[in-house]
Amino acid sequence: MKKLLDDLRRQLNERDCRMTPQRAAILEVFVENQFQHLTAEEVYQLLQAEHPEIGLATVYRTIELLAGLGILYRLDFGDGRSRYEYNAGQQEHYHHHLICRGCGKIEEFAGDLLEDLEELIEREHGFQVIDHALRFYGYCADCRRERKENQ
Amino acid sequence: MKKLLDDLRRQLNERDCRMTPQRAAILEVFVENQFQHLTAEEVYQLLQAEHPEIGLATVYRTIELLAGLGILYRLDFGDGRSRYEYNAGQQEHYHHHLICRGCGKIEEFAGDLLEDLEELIEREHGFQVIDHALRFYGYCADCRRERKENQ
DNA sequence: CTGACTGCAAAGAGTTTGCAACCTA
């Protein structure tokens, strides 16, 4: 954790921004909840125990900052709020999402498989791809079972 | 257009819902703006000329209804509002989106290429895929040019 | 000691909902 905080401090200083206890606490929440898809409100709730003084506005502002630095990754599953995930490798995202229309559960699966396509896009559209989001919508194993039973 | 309206009426009646001039007008907007990604507000604006009496709440309610029937397709590009597109074939969507982080422009490109992956997902995760969304984020040709010039 | 950062509360967007009047089947 210490190294991550030092990294953050350095990145902030490079941009004339400052390290604060609030920013450290918020980064910590994301690191401790790696692979989760947290909303601002959830981060705020998770902070209540140890840092009840941190306001929701600060959470929003910090999340935006961290996302701008590439430390967080923004996800939008279409449920009306933004979710964020810690981007451990600070590299591209090679996992995708299976979003269940029954229960809302989000599974991840690994794999890129899109490089060829990205090359094609660059060649044919002159579009420089810096990221991609691939989502599959459908019904997870649990919901499929339930749906079968209800027939 | 008439056939589409009759189809809609039939689908509505099957669900104990009614055809109304408002619903017809809203469907018409989507048909006339095929391949566009309209927000509720945009639909409302487009209706003003011919149907200034239709309220925004009705637009929202109708869009939700049409999306539930599979007549519209919901798109979410992460800009804080939902967009909808007329689903001409009422079948799966085999085009994807290139979203420019510079100017926000959204280009489409055709191609499925995901069938193999869908099979894999079903086999390995027991997840039944009914749709997918594939988006590439980056910089379009125009913005790339501009960014080069500003260097 | 400067100016970036914070918490709070208020304002803003987009969307949903309650309700009385209205209209379709």
Add this chain to the structure above:
DNA sequence: TAGGTTGCAAACTCTTTGCAGTCAG
């Protein structure tokens, strides 16, 4: 004529912003 539908306004949810006080560098 029964009950689904509408327009309006108010309510709601998520997010952003203004501001005075605070704190990091």
